[in-house]
Amino acid sequence: MKKIAFGMCLAVSTVAASFTAAAADSPLPGNVRIVIGSTSTGGDTYQVSAIVADALSKKLDINAKVDAVGPTAALQAIAKSTDGSTIMLFHDQSYVGNLYGVRGFPDIFKEYKIGPTVAINPGDAFLVPAKSPYKTVDDILKAAGEGKRIRVAIQPGGTSALGYTALKNAVAVRFPGKEGNVVAVNTGSQADKNQLLFDGNADVINGSVQGNEQYTRLPADDQKAMRFVWITARQQTLQQANPEGMGQTSREQLLTYATPAASVTLDGKKNWAFDKEFFLIYNADIKPEVVAALDKALAEIYADGSIKTTLKKSFFIPNFMPAKDAQGYLKAKADETKVLIDKIK
Template identity: 60%
Template sequence: MSMPRLSLPLTLTATALATSLALGSAAALAADGPLRGNIRVVIGSSSTGGDTYQNSAIVVDQLSEALDLNMKVDAVGVSAAYRALDRDPRGNTLMIFHDQAYLGNQYGVEGYKDPFENYIIGPTIAINPGNAYLVPKDSPYQTLDDIIEAVGSGETVRVAIQPGGVSEIGYTALKNAIRIEHPGMEDNLVAVNTGSQADKNQLLFDDQADLINGSVQANEQYTRLPEDDQKAMRFVWLTARHDTLQQANEEGLGQTDRETLLQFVEPNVEVTMGEGENFAFDKEFFFLYNKDMNPEIVEQIDATLEEIYAEGEIQEAQKTSFFIPDFMPSEEAQAHLREKADRYADIIDSIK
């Protein structure tokens, strides 16, 4: 009597086979690689509700699974994150932050060392295209051009920012544009330095600021409120490049679709840098490592992330949360971010 034939699973598709091989390769990296034990990933934010934590968690969860290691995100804030990273050259403490890592140093904020000299810059992982500036919904300023013209004609406009980083770079660029278009009037644009997004929002609610830095993720909900609501606000500017925001999902975020958000980026909103160039800024997230960490760990994380991004699942998770996938391996990321830092240093220097 012949044996019954076993029922075989459906033939693997090319994509499934590639994914299977990639997972096997990542598992091999975990087994043979230098990264060992529990891995703490500190971030330059103390909030578990902000974009730094959300973005880091997406990436770290995927890395943890691919490497079969216990990796956890720890929202400790900038100073504590750098201290933790400084103490651990073994690779059991890694860090994820964004452009504020170098902007803080360029602005001279205490506690910010030059990251290119004092740390290893690791791979980039994502862009948040939602860095934004908002006014009260009943503001007389309908556009950013209105604000530039008002300041240029002598009006004082107060801008709530968190000093020394991504929150301030847009303010700096706006002040520089006023300096170029209305020389001598730029001091009418006044920074109101504060801390968290909640603090910036409250200044707008209390009529202590005319314009605030915010984000699509944090502030879109307030743009849906009726004009007579004290908390109602509207976007006038997103600093992201047009081509970056164009990569977001069509539905955008909340009740604001991508086409609506594209109205607030260049070329629809122009902030001149002079010589025919306009300012735009993509908020990028990336790894930082202890300067003395084993370079083989750098290679291991690069190789694993390259496989993860090749699979494609992480991109969907990022775009659902309004992040733009942005993987660059460490060497490429170092060159890119250093060039970016140098480019924006010129704007910072122009208004000192």
């Protein structure tokens, strides 16, 4: 019995030593906090982050947990972490907020380090009541051009504001001087935007395929019934979604609300489209070996493929790009976005 007990202790100590050695070889700490730029645990940012955190935990044998603290608190948290114990995951609002001049949104390209991209949400959308006289996004643009006031419910400084700006710009291009007929109804959560539509206090709202598709299946005489009129994602991105689409709306049906079928012009020649992309953000002085380790781990995770299946089931498009490439790509995207915003200021 003593020999057996000794053998068991030896085996346990050997395993513990191997884990200790593995941890010592890794530049990442055993516990990693992933802060996100949202306070919701039911939104798209949390969903993507939870999927990525789970994959990293398994791949690196670490404890990666998501903390929904909001954009300002998240940026403050990573400003104190150079060892990778706290990293951030968010989407384009992290730089769009700065372009709109929203307090609490610094220039992330100057003050932080951009990490890899991980996914796209192709479901950013605009909707109208089922009984609305506006059947398409073109109807909305024409109505504004004819002098009708179009109230659009958005979250100021977010990606929803970007879609609103694109609508306003399209009216300016097609009907110069009439862009003032497109007005923002600034609000907060998706529930608030939905309520504005239910109560008749907005003509159009920003929403999402994931969150609003259920309302498009209601009987037309239901106060909560809605219709999609525009999905802002690029056509080639939306085409990567599973054929079944989301809920009872197929991918082919969703494509009828995206460019080029639904046209929101940028300059009279080119349609505007925008992919809502999720990526990691680090402390500006994060250790290079931590960046390399996360890049390597995610590259292997995406090459394995199971994360792609998981993301697509939730109507996200897998989109891994290592930190070095993501930095240049997202900076160029931000510069293009600034041109649109500056046109309507």
